[in-house]
Amino acid sequence: STVEIQSNPVVIKVDELLDVVVVSSDPGDVTTTNGATDAPLTFRITNNGNGPEYFTLTPNVVNGGDDFDPALSQVVLDTNNNGVYDPGVDTVYVAGSNDPLLTPDQSLTVFVLNNIPASQNNGDRANVTLAATATTGTGAPGTTFAGAGEGGGNAVVGSTSATGQAGGFLLVEAASIALVKSAVVADPFGGTNPVPGATVTYTLVATISGAGTLANVAITDPIPASTQYVASSMTLEGSPLTDASDADQGNFNGTRIAVALGNVAAGQTRTVTFKVTIQ
Known part of the structure; x- marks a missing residue:
C-alpha cells in the first residue's frame, strides 16, 4: 500500500537585489554658448533591482578628456516626466533631502545644469558625469547587507555594484x-x-x-x-x-x-x- 507523509516546510525569502543603471539621454554633444547659464545635460536612471530603493545622485564637472570644466549650477529631477527641463516646474535635487525613490524597473530623468565660462572658445567641450548610488549600500557584486532589504530580508549588491554612472558633453558654439x-x-x-x-x-x-x-x-x-x-x-x-x-x-x-x-x-x-x- 502507499503511505503519504508530509515534510516540514522550507521557506526561502528572496533577498533584495541592489542594481542601478545610468545612461545619457542626449543623442550627442549638447551645444551651448560661452557665458550661458543652466545649460542642461540629461540623464536617465533606472532601478534594475527587485525592490524599491532610494538613490543618491552625484554630479561631477571635473573630468578628463575635455577642454574645460563648467561650473555646476544644480541637479534637477524631472517632476512632470516630460523629458524636458522646465524651470520653476521641475524639482531641484538636494542630496540626503529628496533622494529619488524608484520601484523595480522604474526610471527617472535627471538634469545636470551647468554654467559656461564667458572665456570659452568655439569648439571647446566639457565632460560632465552623473552617478546614482543605492543608499542601502554598495560594494563588490554579492556583498550582503543583513536585514537591510525589503521586508526585513537581506540586501545583496548586484552586478552594477549598486552604483551607475554616465557622462555627456557640452559643446561651445561661440x-x-x-x-x-x-x-x-x-x-x-x-x-x-x-x-x-x-x-x-x-x-x-x-x-x-x-x-x-x-x-x-x-x-x-x-x-x-x-x-x-x-x-x-x-x-x-x-x-x-x-x-x-x-x-x-x-x-x-x-x-x-x-x-x-x-x-x-x-x-x-x-x-x-x-x-x-x-x-
Missing part, C-alpha cells in the same frame, strides 16, 4: 558679432563735399562669426546732430523699411533708427542703410 559703419556723401553740386544740403548715406554691416546662432540681434543708430533723417530711407538687405513701428523690422522714433534682425546664424551678414541731410 558666435560673435562685429558691426562696421560707413558713410557716403553726395552734395547738391554732384560732388562729395559735406556741405549743408548734402545727403549722407550710412551703411551698417553686422557680421556674425564663430559658430551657432545669435538670438534677437538688433541695430540702433542715433541721427547725428545738425542732420535731418530722410523719411522712409531705411533699408535691410536692400529692401525698404517703413519708419512706423509696424509689421516690418524697422522704425524711426524721431531721434534714432532701429532695425530688428532676429536670429542670425554664424557666417551670415545683415546690411542696414539710411540717409540724412546736413542742415
